[in-house]
Amino acid sequence: MSFVFSKENLERIEALKSRYPSPKALLLPCLWMAQYQEGYISLDAIEVIGEVIDMPPMELYRVATFYTMFNLEPVGKYHIQLCKTLSCALRGKAQILAQLSNRLGIKPGESSQDGKYTLSQVECLGSCGTAPVMQINDRYYENLTPEKIDTILESLEEES
Ligand code: FES
Incomplete structure (x- = not known):
């Protein structure tokens, strides 16, 4: 996998975990962080997020494709x-x-x-x-x- 969360984002994820009842509740914040970090959400990023919040990548993919604000392909500056x-x-x-x-x-x-x-x-x-x-x-x-x-x-x- 070529996607890796930045150190800052990993720290933010850890800090957020204490505020939510389960890691899965971090789904949307993690998608946003991946998008801000890379400009879009790659399949690699979906795999990584799945590992971080213990959610099957297919479920993540369904959510990411439901919301139009998430870019699943690279976009311009x-x-x-x-x-x-x-x-x-x-x-x-x-x-x-x-x-x-x-x-x-x-x-x-x-x-x-x-x-x-x-x-x-x-x-x-x-x-x-x-x-x-x-x-x-x-x-x-x-x-x-x-x-x-x-x-x-x-x-x-x-x-x-
Ligand atoms: S119709 Fe609502 S912002 Fe365009």
Whole structure:
């Protein structure tokens, strides 16, 4: 197995064990730690987590595939997740998607060739009142317009 939890994450897992009734309750925190550490959750990571919390890897895999916030494939440095649900759809999601696709040269489900961007469409991000909404890594961008997309992408380019 090529996945190994970092020393810091192993310490966090040990500390969390005392707060939960059974090691299996650490399932979601462990999946998050693996994703933050590697950028995605590999099958190797699922095997390792299974050993750490004493859970069959297949059960872990079922949970990891149920939640769309877990990436089971590598993603770009900036993972753009655009909401495709009703409020966002009614408030211009299609134009936002077109702007993102045109600017980045990728379609939903694809990553840019330089590995910088991955574009995904996701279900409701829970911010319907500020639709259309997208999430890039851990940050929300709300009340989007095609012009705002240009500004956001330019600021990401300056950042990197
Ligand atoms: S419908 Fe897009 S955030 Fe809820």
